[in-house]
Amino acid sequence: MIEVKELVKRYSGNIAVDHLNFHVEKGQIYGFLGPNGAGKSTTMNMMTGYLAPTEGQIRINGHDVAEDPMEARKSIGYLPEIPPLYPDMTVLEYLRFAAELKRIPKQERGSEVERVMGETRIKDMENRLIRHLSKGYKQRVGLAQALLGDPEVLILDEPMVGLDPKQIIEIRELIRSLGKKHTVILSSHILSEITSVCDHVLIISHGKLVASDTPENLSRYMKESDALELTVRGSRAACEEAMELLKQVKGLEVKTTTASLEEVFLELTDEENNGNSEDVEENAVSVEELKSDGKEEQ
């Protein structure tokens, strides 16, 4: 379905994507996991034809993105990291406009817009100005736009970023249901977002592919290692407080830290997990998968 071969992107000497090779099979949900700056957006922008590679080849449904961009793009619906929405349009106006841009024949536009609003469950909002929508609904409108023309592949760049937990659950369910009809590739820097919806995980670090497997297999390999490395965000004070609490977790040794722990820390210090080495081990496996910054120790 999609083949990426020796893909390279350089920005004035800096390498953002470094000889990336992978392929995507039809009908699966793929997760592109990596920390900020790993090269996920750059890769997606090249796959969708918005950015020219420095080297390498991308084929979508047999069409080379560089040589045959129109045909390649027909198979792709793209939701960029910042959805291309017009805040002063209503949802309906915007989707009709997007359908026109996608060259959907005039007589089919109405039904196509209805279809995508149905799929993304935004029909109730059709007359609402986009600027008045919640972030979750804006994201759905972005998804609806990506679905226009019924592309085989959906490429979604950080579709859950900035959403609250309830909106994340809703978008996750929506992506799962879209995955029944489409091949989906989504990116995230958050492990749980990827493992909860994806059939296959591609871990990217410093522009390189460092792992490609099912979430289950990745967990299994990682369980075999007892090393754990965390990269965390936050103030120094919050970090120190977090590390104090972490010491209560039985069998956990803390060697270094650079910042505070967020989600991962909360999971590890959950009262139910304290002192329960099995649970801690399970959680630690998930945590460990976060160390996708090129410092893997296997």
Ligand SMILES: Nc1ncnc2c1ncn2[C@@H]1O[C@H](COP(=O)(O)OP(=O)(O)OP(=O)(O)O)[C@@H](O)[C@H]1O
């Ligand atoms: N237009 C640009 N000019 C120069 N460097 C760039 C440009 N776009 C991206 N980069 C660099 O390329 C690398 C990969 O960036 P990219 O945005 O693809 O990463 P990412 O994994 O999508 O991270 P994020 O989630 O933060 O967007 C980063 O080091 C980034 O600074």
